[in-house]
Amino acid sequence: xxxxxxxxxxxxxxxxxxxxxxxxxxxxxxxxxxxxxxxxxxxxxxxxxxxxxxxxxxxxxxxxxxxxxxxxxxxxxxxxxxxxxxxxxxxxxxxxxxxxxxxxxxxxxxxxxxxxxxxxxxxxxxxxxxxxxxxxxxxxxxxxxxxxxxxxxxxxxxxxxxxxxxxxxxxxxxxxxxxxxxxxxxxxxxxxxxxxxxxxxxxxxxxxxxxxxxxxxxxxxxxxxxxxxxxxxxxxxxxxxxxxxxxxxxxxxxxxxxxxxxxxxxxxxxxxxxxxxxxxxxxxxxxxxxxxxxxxxxxxx
Amino acid sequence: xxxxxxxxxxxxxxxxxxxxxxxxxxxxxxxxxxxxxxxxxxxxxxxxxxxxxxxxxxxxxxxxxxxxxxxxxxxxxxxxxxxxxxxxxxxxxxxxxxxxxxxxxxxxxxxxxxxxxxxxxxxxxxxxxxxxxxxxxxxxxxxxxxxxxxxxxxxxxxxxxxxxxxxxxxxxxxxxxxxxxxxxxxxxxxxxxxxxxxxxxxxxxxxxxxxxxxxxxxxxxxxxxxxxxxxxxxxxxxxxxxxxxxxxxxxxxxxxxxxxxxxxxxxxxxxxxxxxxxxxxxxxxxxxxxxxxxxxxxxxx
Numbered sequence: 001x002x003x004x005x006x007x008x009x010x011x012x013x014x015x016x017x018x019x020x021x022x023x024x025x026x027x028x029x030x031x032x033x034x035x036x037x038x039x040x041x042x043x044x045x046x047x048x049x050x051x052x053x054x055x056x057x058x059x060x061x062x063x064x065x066x067x068x069x070x071x072x073x074x075x076x077x078x079x080x081x082x083x084x085x086x087x088x089x090x091x092x093x094x095x096x097x098x099x100x101x102x103x104x105x106x107x108x109x110x111x112x113x114x115x116x117x118x119x120x121x122x123x124x125x126x127x128x129x130x131x132x133x134x135x136x137x138x139x140x141x142x143x144x145x146x147x148x149x150x151x152x153x154x155x156x157x158x159x160x161x162x163x164x165x166x167x168x169x170x171x172x173x174x175x176x177x178x179x180x181x182x183x184x185x186x187x188x189x190x191x192x193x194x195x196x197x198x199x200x201x202x203x204x205x206x207x208x209x210x211x212x213x214x215x216x217x218x219x220x221x222x223x224x225x226x227x228x229x230x231x232x233x234x235x236x237x238x239x240x241x242x243x244x245x246x247x248x249x250x251x252x253x254x255x256x257x258x259x260x261x262x263x264x265x266x267x268x269x270x271x272x273x274x275x276x277x278x279x280x281x282x283x284x285x286x287x288x289x290x291x292x293x294x295x296x297x298x299x300x301x
Numbered sequence: 302x303x304x305x306x307x308x309x310x311x312x313x314x315x316x317x318x319x320x321x322x323x324x325x326x327x328x329x330x331x332x333x334x335x336x337x338x339x340x341x342x343x344x345x346x347x348x349x350x351x352x353x354x355x356x357x358x359x360x361x362x363x364x365x366x367x368x369x370x371x372x373x374x375x376x377x378x379x380x381x382x383x384x385x386x387x388x389x390x391x392x393x394x395x396x397x398x399x400x401x402x403x404x405x406x407x408x409x410x411x412x413x414x415x416x417x418x419x420x421x422x423x424x425x426x427x428x429x430x431x432x433x434x435x436x437x438x439x440x441x442x443x444x445x446x447x448x449x450x451x452x453x454x455x456x457x458x459x460x461x462x463x464x465x466x467x468x469x470x471x472x473x474x475x476x477x478x479x480x481x482x483x484x485x486x487x488x489x490x491x492x493x494x495x496x497x498x499x500x501x502x503x504x505x506x507x508x509x510x511x512x513x514x515x516x517x518x519x520x521x522x523x524x525x526x527x528x529x530x531x532x533x534x535x536x537x538x539x540x541x542x543x544x545x546x547x548x549x550x551x552x553x554x555x556x557x558x559x560x561x562x563x564x565x566x567x568x569x570x571x572x573x574x575x576x577x578x579x580x581x582x583x584x585x586x587x588x589x590x591x592x593x594x595x596x597x598x599x600x601x602x
Contacts, residue, residue: 017499054355092493092521104530113537120493123539124524192393192421198318220393220421225428228529229405236414238424 008042013070019056068140092120093281098145100130105227111292144274162297163267170240192220192239309343314371320357369441393421394582399446401431406528412593445575463598464568469561471541493521493540
């Protein structure tokens with residue numbers, strides 16, 4: 001491998017993290033033209049285009065390799081500095097981790113707060129759909145991820161966390177109005193439904209599993225892209241939806257929600273993927289997360 | 302203006318909404334090559350590149366104009382169909398709206414559920430930083446937005462909603478450990494802090510307003526990119542942070558949080574921006590939101 005000048009590598013990382021050349025310049029305390037020159041020099045040296053000049057900039061596939069290298073480098077360097085007592089001020093090891101919104105809203109954050117904070121660890125959480133966290137790992141944006149993909153990303157290890165359980169629910173008033181004129185498989189495809197966002201396929205998959213002709217959920221679709229907002233919207237009667245069990249339970253008990261198909265939950269397997277990198281802070285977090293997941297998630301039969 | 306063939310315009314919109322040519326083809330029930338041909342034909346006719354072929358694709362500046370036109374067209378057409386009784390199945394008027402996470406977690410969703418649902422309205426909510434919702438309006442991705450920008454986006458009207466109030470808070474244990482060895486302006490810059498994400502400048506601005514030398518918040522920074530997660534992380538003692546008043550209040554009363562600087566809240570003005578477009582559903586939502594904001598937000602002195 002051609003030698004990669006570390007100032008150039010670090011500059012590339014800053015541009016990707018900050019999103020623009022100007023912001024990277026401010027973060028590095030250099031001029032924007034110095035940033036631009038370093039990135040160009042690195043592109044000439046590697047003979048590859050490393051950045052797409054979009055807004056925000058995005059690394060190309062080759063750029064992603066350099067970014068991942070840069071992040072691993074920074075982490076190892078900081079660990080070494082701290083062990084040598086060279087860190088001027090406590091920085092904390094920065095751990096960028098991708099987590100899906102529902103895990104973040106239920107079991108993940110209480111688990112993180114259990115991680116001992118000495119030496120300090122800075123959690124840099126990225127909220128991302130569990131089906132798309134693998135991309136962030138591949139791009140080098142995060143060092144670890146809660147993902148629904150069992151297939152390890154190149155350079156990563158994977159371990160199963162358990163099953164996240166979703167319950168099909170609606171408000172009792174909604175159910176009486178929209179779902180009482182026939183069997184569920186006939187009413188549900190026409191009833192208003194809440195989706196998290198455009199990439200949320202859970203509701204469609206559930207309806208398809210009920211109907212023999214395999215049609216999806218209805219055309220009256222609301223998108224509510226926060227985990228708590230999703231649950232609130234279902235409880236308010238805007239539509240039916242699949243709500244994480246820990247959020248649904250108290251509302252089922254209070255009568256604010258009713259189950260549409262008791263005993264037929266939807267289970268989504270979750271995995272922990274992380275870079276193969278000997279960073280004590282990462283290992284500590286991985287262990288704490290796995291233990292918390294074992295308590296909070298369901299185990300496969 | 303050269304005439305824009307409507308099937309091509311709609312195809313462009315589908316590609317932008319679905320993110321890829323393949324997904325747009327599936328949504329339109331045509332082949333991917335038909336999608337690609339239509340987009341190319343539209344680019345030749347307008348003499349402009351309309352799409353950046355990234356993943357997901359993004360409209361260029363010219364493309365954004367066409368997308369906005371396409372979305373306005375679709376909305377008007379659907380309204381006309383419904384008035385003429387031509388809608389085969391109730392589709393509902395689709396209203397894409399951008400909202401910042403804190404509004405979504407506090408006053409916005411209860412307001413939306415007050416909007417009468419006959420004829421049905423589908424809420425397509427996009428969660429976006431209040432400082433960046435203007436971009437979604439400009440790109441034609443949303444028809445309306447809760448934003449911190451008073452400057453109307455081209456083709457939009459703007460009305461003030463009120464002030465969202467944030468309180469600087471921490472857990473009592475955190476305050477005793479990190480903030481009791483001197484005056485706040487000296488302790489706060491060194492204490493661990495929670496930010497929503499990289500674009501969250503609220504905490505830095507608050508610290509700068511306290512310190513005479515204008516330095517920002519500390520270097521031990523956690524990023525917790527959900528509104529409820531942010532509040533939970535502060536309550537769990539991971540760091541201090543600026544929490545929306547409605548979320549902070551109950552925790553201050555129960556003693557789970559303590560105010561760092563009573564009587565010095567941070568107020569962020571919020572505005573409603575929407576396309577100048579005569580759509581009854583949009584007007585209905587705008588009125589309901591404005592009324593709810595007047596109840597929930599603070600009024601400027």
